[in-house]
Amino acid sequence: MIPGINIRPIAPADNAAMAKVIRTALEEFGANKPGTVYYDDTTDALYELFAGTPNSLYLVAEREGELVGGAGIFPTDQLPEGVCELVKMYLRKDVRNIGLGRSMIDECLKRAKAIGYKQVYLETMPELRKAVSVYEKFGFEYLKGPMGNSGHNGCDIWMLKTI
Numbered sequence: 507m508i509p510g511i512n513i514r515p516i517a518p519a520d521n522a523a524m525a526k527v528i529r530t531a532l533e534e535f536g537a538n539k540p541g542t543v544y545y546d547d548t549t550d551a552l553y554e555l556f557a558g559t560p561n562s563l564y565l566v567a568e569r570e571g572e573l574v575g576g577a578g579i580f581p582t583d584q585l586p587e588g589v590c591e592l593v594k595m596y597l598r599k600d601v602r603n604i605g606l607g608r609s610m611i612d613e614c615l616k617r618a619k620a621i622g623y624k625q626v627y628l629e630t631m632p633e634l635r636k637a638v639s640v641y642e643k644f645g646f647e648y649l650k651g652p653m654g655n656s657g658h659n660g661c662d663i664w665m666l667k668t669i
Contacts, residue, residue: 541660585654629661
């Protein structure tokens, strides 16, 4: 855990702040393009998406009562049995490089394993180089193409980790 940071499940009141964190991060990296979560309607209703989907969860990080990031696991359509996707992993600029991303990923992986998942898949893009290097350190391995049907055809890096 990181002093001053609280990681908890998303609440209904978190939707707007989390959507802003996601879209601002994508804008910063020039990754606010069609086929990404930037244009995904569910970005504005994360609580409802995760509350209405069994075997999923979304965690938010807050500092002094303000949302500073989030990450989740989701049983994306057409993924093989026992595989979930690490989704919507974004942090505000002012909390990057303090280990929060690693903490969020670690918590998602632990909870995915506790739910019964055997592997975690993710999709990302070259613009998010820093995140890709963190995924590599966690042992995510590159795939030649996408798994499942996330609807995010703007992502062209696909990775998988056995947990």
